[in-house]
Structure formats: structure tokens, C-alpha cells
Amino acid sequence: MSKKCYNSAFNKVHAASKEVSEESMLKAAEEKRCGTPLRRLKIENKTLKLKDRKGLGGAGRLTDKKIDTLQKYYGFAIWQNAGNLDNMVKGVQTVLPHVASSEQNKMHDNCPNGPQSWCKFKADPKNYKHKNGLPPAIVDFIKPVFEDLADKMLLGKCLHGKIQNNNECLNKLIWERCFKEKYVEKLVIEQAVYSAIAYFNEGATFVSKLFEKLGISPGTFTKRACEQKDNNRLYHSARKSLDSSKRKGEKP
Numbered sequence: 001m002s003k004k005c006y007n008s009a010f011n012k013v014h015a016a017s018k019e020v021s022e023e024s025m026l027k028a029a030e031e032k033r034c035g036t037p038l039r040r041l042k043i044e045n046k047t048l049k050l051k052d053r054k055g056l057g058g059a060g061r062l063t064d065k066k067i068d069t070l071q072k073y074y075g076f077a078i079w080q081n082a083g084n085l086d087n088m089v090k091g092v093q094t095v096l097p098h099v100a101s102s103e104q105n106k107m108h109d110n111c112p113n114g115p116q117s118w119c120k121f122k123a124d125p126k127n128y129k130h131k132n133g134l135p136p137a138i139v140d141f142i143k144p145v146f147e148d149l150a151d152k153m154l155l156g157k158c159l160h161g162k163i164q165n166n167n168e169c170l171n172k173l174i175w176e177r178c179f180k181e182k183y184v185e186k187l188v189i190e191q192a193v194y195s196a197i198a199y200f201n202e203g204a205t206f207v208s209k210l211f212e213k214l215g216i217s218p219g220t221f222t223k224r225a226c227e228q229k230d231n232n233r234l235y236h237s238a239r240k241s242l243d244s245s246k247r248k249g250e251k252p
Contacts, residue, residue, distance in 0.1 A: 035071035050137040102133030203230040
């Protein structure tokens, strides 16, 4: 495949990411704000038995996939209600009961109504079938996390403004792909920026989308490796944020 064809496909994949808006960076930050404390809670309480005498993890419990779902809806609540703090608070408060709902325990009272609602149950209550929700013991245990996430002072920072930590993180990703010490052409810098933005917004799985644009079908091992890389990054991020990890670095 020619270099011109490669560049064309690469640019198509990341055309929407050429300008790193404050909104896109804020979105990534707010989604991680939800996922990281939940993963940390899961790591810190690995051996804990809840009210139902079962642990946090395992099938039908607080799995990584379920945390991803909670994280996604939290980010959605932020973006759907941008500029309206009261609605943003209500949206965040709706996330946990919505995701925890099951056929036996439907908790969609505060979800938006109507056929255009993001809540599929409210959009079509007669035909919608719930997937596995969360047991009441899990909901009670992680509820304090969502109470903190719904704090008005915290959400007030999400209405607008820059996220300096994310700017620094993105810069790090760019310079990992394009060293400052070595002179390169403009095209190389542009590709480094596009790649860094895609990785920042979507994780390593953006590689699969790039392959598809190039006309290459990503294999099972490629997809698995990308997913594993993202999972490892989130796992180590959660571990580094633990108090026990921070204490290891302290001088006696």
C-alpha cells in the first residue's frame, strides 16, 4: 500500500479529531472520574463479603464490563446536560439505578420519558427486556461513590473550562510518538498528533478502526491485544491511585 493511500486513510479515521476541543478532553476526564474510583473500590475490597454474603466481583456482580457501562452513562449524563447544573445532577443520580435495573427490579422513575429517551425502557417499556442488573447489596455499597459524583461543586467544574491535567497527558502521548530531540517533517508531526488524539479519546482499540479504513480486517489477536492494553492501563491507573501505593513512595 502506498504512503499516500495510508495517509489518506489515517486522516479519514481522525478527521473529527484534528482539533482537540476542550469538550472532548473534558468528556474523557469525566468518564474516568467515574470508572477509576469504582475500580479502586473493587481492588481495595477484593475479599470483602457484602450483605448478601457475596463479593464485589464475579458473574452478575460489579464486573469490569459493568463499570464500563456505568462510566459510559456518567459521561453521557455530563454531556447531555452541559450548561445546566441542576439537570446534570439529576442525570448523574439516574445513572446507578438505571444500570442496576433488572426485570425483577425496575428503577427507571427518574429516567427521561418519551420514545426519544436514551433510556430504552422508557422509550419502549412494553417490549424492552432488561439484561443483568446489579444486586441491591452492590448498589448500596457503591452508592456513596455516585453521591460524591453528583456533588454540585464537583459537577460545576464540568460545565465549562479547561482540564490542565488532560492537556499534559495529551502532550505526553504526542511526544512519545514524535521525539522533541529529533527534527521531523510536518507530516510526521500531524500523524503523531492524530494518533495521540485517537488513543487519548478511544484507547488502543482505535487501531482496529484504522485497519478497517485501510481495508485490512483486524484479526482476533490484534483486537485482543488492544483490549488488553487498555485494560492494563486502567488497572495500573487504579492501583497507583490507592493509598497503599502512595505510601510505598513516601520516605520513612
